[in-house]
Amino acid sequence: MTTTTFALRDTSTMLRREFRRTLRYPVGPSVTVGLPIVFLLLFVYVLGDTLGAGLAGPGAGRDDYLDYLVPGMLVLTIASATSVTPVTVAIDRTAGIMDRFRTMAIARSSVLAGHVLANVAQAMVGMAVLVGIALLLGFSPTATPVEWLVTAGLLALATFALIWFAVALGLVADSVETASNLAMPLVLLPFLGSGFVPTESLPTGLRWFAEYQPFTPIIETVRGLLLGTAIGWQGVVAVAWCLVITVASWRWARHLFHRDPT
Amino acid sequence: MRDLRAATTDPTTTPGRVAPAIEVTGLRRSYGDLLVLDGVDLTVTPGTVFALLGPNGAGKTTVVNILTTLVDAHGGTVRVAGHDVATEPDLVRRSIGVTGQFSAIDDLFTGAENLRLMADLHHLDRLEGSRRVSELLERFDLVDAADRPATTYSGGMRRRLDLAMTLVGDPQVIFLDEPTTGLDPRSRRTMWEAVTELVDDGTTVFLTTQYLEEADRLADRVAVLDRGTIVADGTVDELKRRVPGGHVRLQFPSTVQLDTAAATWRDDGRVVGRDDRSLTLQVPGDGSPDSLRALLDRIDRDRLDVEHLSVHRPDLDDVFLALTGRGTDHDAADPEGATGTGRADPDHATAPEAVR
Numbered sequence: 001m002t003t004t005t006f007a008l009r010d011t012s013t014m015l016r017r018e019f020r021r022t023l024r025y026p027v028g029p030s031v032t033v034g035l036p037i038v039f040l041l042l043f044v045y046v047l048g049d050t051l052g053a054g055l056a057g058p059g060a061g062r063d064d065y066l067d068y069l070v071p072g073m074l075v076l077t078i079a080s081a082t083s084v085t086p087v088t089v090a091i092d093r094t095a096g097i098m099d100r101f102r103t104m105a106i107a108r109s110s111v112l113a114g115h116v117l118a119n120v121a122q123a124m125v126g127m128a129v130l131v132g133i134a135l136l137l138g139f140s141p142t143a144t145p146v147e148w149l150v151t152a153g154l155l156a157l158a159t160f161a162l163i164w165f166a167v168a169l170g171l172v173a174d175s176v177e178t179a180s181n182l183a184m185p186l187v188l189l190p191f192l193g194s195g196f197v198p199t200e201s202l203p204t205g206l207r208w209f210a211e212y213q214p215f216t217p218i219i220e221t222v223r224g225l226l227l228g229t230a231i232g233w234q235g236v237v238a239v240a241w242c243l244v245i246t247v248a249s250w251r252w253a254r255h256l257f258h259r260d261p262t
Numbered sequence: 263m264r265d266l267r268a269a270t271t272d273p274t275t276t277p278g279r280v281a282p283a284i285e286v287t288g289l290r291r292s293y294g295d296l297l298v299l300d301g302v303d304l305t306v307t308p309g310t311v312f313a314l315l316g317p318n319g320a321g322k323t324t325v326v327n328i329l330t331t332l333v334d335a336h337g338g339t340v341r342v343a344g345h346d347v348a349t350e351p352d353l354v355r356r357s358i359g360v361t362g363q364f365s366a367i368d369d370l371f372t373g374a375e376n377l378r379l380m381a382d383l384h385h386l387d388r389l390e391g392s393r394r395v396s397e398l399l400e401r402f403d404l405v406d407a408a409d410r411p412a413t414t415y416s417g418g419m420r421r422r423l424d425l426a427m428t429l430v431g432d433p434q435v436i437f438l439d440e441p442t443t444g445l446d447p448r449s450r451r452t453m454w455e456a457v458t459e460l461v462d463d464g465t466t467v468f469l470t471t472q473y474l475e476e477a478d479r480l481a482d483r484v485a486v487l488d489r490g491t492i493v494a495d496g497t498v499d500e501l502k503r504r505v506p507g508g509h510v511r512l513q514f515p516s517t518v519q520l521d522t523a524a525a526t527w528r529d530d531g532r533v534v535g536r537d538d539r540s541l542t543l544q545v546p547g548d549g550s551p552d553s554l555r556a557l558l559d560r561i562d563r564d565r566l567d568v569e570h571l572s573v574h575r576p577d578l579d580d581v582f583l584a585l586t587g588r589g590t591d592h593d594a595a596d597p598e599g600a601t602g603t604g605r606a607d608p609d610h611a612t613a614p615e616a617v618r
Contacts, residue, residue: 006385017368021368025370095367096363096366099332100427101383103360104383104431
């Protein structure tokens with residue numbers, strides 16, 4: 001077998017391991033899938049009527065806000081998946097099994113690749129469930145099948161980027177508790193962007209942050225694709241952010257993984 | 263300090279020169295400003311058990327981490343199974359198995375699944391993998407627990423599973439970092455039997471331990487690591503010959519009697535260890551009738567009120583004292599359960615001097 005086939009085989013072994021672990025201890029998927037659904041219901045049914053009116057003027061209400069909210073919720077799903085990943089990585093690291101893998105003649109890339117792919121898959125399932133529930137609640141996207149595909153592609157790319165970042169956080173943390181805390185702020189980012197209200201409505205400092213943070217262009221692009229709002233340069237900025245985060249996080253994670261155990 | 267005799271007594275050694283399973287020369291490693299290893303030299307003959315002995319913080323784990331490709335050396339050369347760890351780490355990884363200090367098993371998996379994972383990572387095909395898994399479950403007495411999650415395992419079972427996982431790939435050289443630390447005596451004996459079996463199969467075993475008794479039971483050769491250098495290297499018997507035969511522990515009914523006794527030995531200029539909590543004093547003595555008679559005579563002469571007396575074989579503390587003039591600062595260095603028995607020199611008889 002060639003090096004590449006070995007790497008693929010090891011990666012699939014690691015991926016199967018992650019899936020099995022997830023089924024045995026489904027806290028990760030419950031957070032990834034559950035948190036955005038709870039927020040969706042909360043925002044639509046508790047705040048939706050008022051926010052919808054504030055957003056689209058008198059006469060508008062809950063249904064309008066649901067449409068506005070879904071793209072932000074999709075990104076929140078990514079963020080909540082990102083908050084779970086560092087914990088699973090840190091558990092492997094502190095339990096010594098990662099060191100065992102490092103002393104074995106396996107494709108080293110497979111260890112982190114297994115974590116990344118499993119968590120991306122988990123987030124994608126979470127987003128599919130979220131869209132399903134949103135549709136049941138009356139979400140009315142205008143997207144064509146191609147736009148749906150592009151949306152899925154962009155969200156997958158964003159998930160991939162942020163999960164690599166989360167893996168690096170899990171490696172840099174010296175304990176499972178630290179790992180869990182490090183990723184917490186990520187869940188707040190969609191709130192400090194255009195996920196729940198338009199950035200124009202925010203006070204100046206926050207607005208500046210909201211417009212330039214990576215989640216906003218991703219949310220705006222998804223909103224444009226699903227609901228036909230203007231995308232402009234946001235799509236390009238979103239993809240650029242994803243690529244930059246992926247490369248930087250991947251390099252950081254790789255460096256941390258090869259670092260000596262302390 | 264180094265013993266230069268070739269291991270000609272080893273049955274697996276042919277008269278010609280056998281390439282060593284492990285060859286370390288001038289190994290250095292520091293962490294920040296702290297020099298952890300300062301020129302370590304080691305040679306391990308294939309098919310033998312080598313024990314690296316030393317107290318906590320001596321650098322044992324760092325040696326294992328470097329030999330197993332986890333940590334880079336800062337100087338010197340290290341060859342394991344004929345390959346350089348710096349330039350051919352993958353070839354080294356192909357030949358070794360590592361059981362670290364903390365069991366590296368997947369807690370959410372059953373014992374069988376953990377072994378299966380190792381079989382998959384060693385690219386064994388399904389049939390070969392299953393055969394290997396059941397063979398190892400059998401060998402490590404884990405058949406009944408095979409389908410239970412590893413979280414339900416006892417400490418001894420976890421270590422056994424850990425070792426079994428290490429053996430899935432049939433490694434030539436096995437590293438065991440403190441394999442029995444924290445185990446109860448029965449689990450410890452089971453581990454010892456497992457290690458003995460490995461060597462019977464021709465595997466080379468490199469283990470670290472804080473227990474002289476463990477090295478005694480298992481190792482063909484021993485090296486003592488202290489402050490990053492090897493201070494002694496040889497067979498366990500050679501090592502013990504350099505240690506003036508153990509000690510006798512005297513227990514007193516109260517601090518007052520302990521003080522009196524400690525004072526007479528201190529006047530003597532002899533090395534004694536003292537533990538105020540257990541009201542005991544450790545005095546030199548090899549346990550021979552003559553030395554005991556002399557000790558008892560002395561107790562009578564000085565009218566010391568000794569409540570209890572016990573004779574102890576040389577342990578790591580004694581070895582250290584003899585080799586370095588210092589005791590270990592480790593509380594659990596005696597597998598027989600003698601804890602809190604630091605040694606000190608006569609001028610500081612109240613507290614054992616820290617190694618680090």
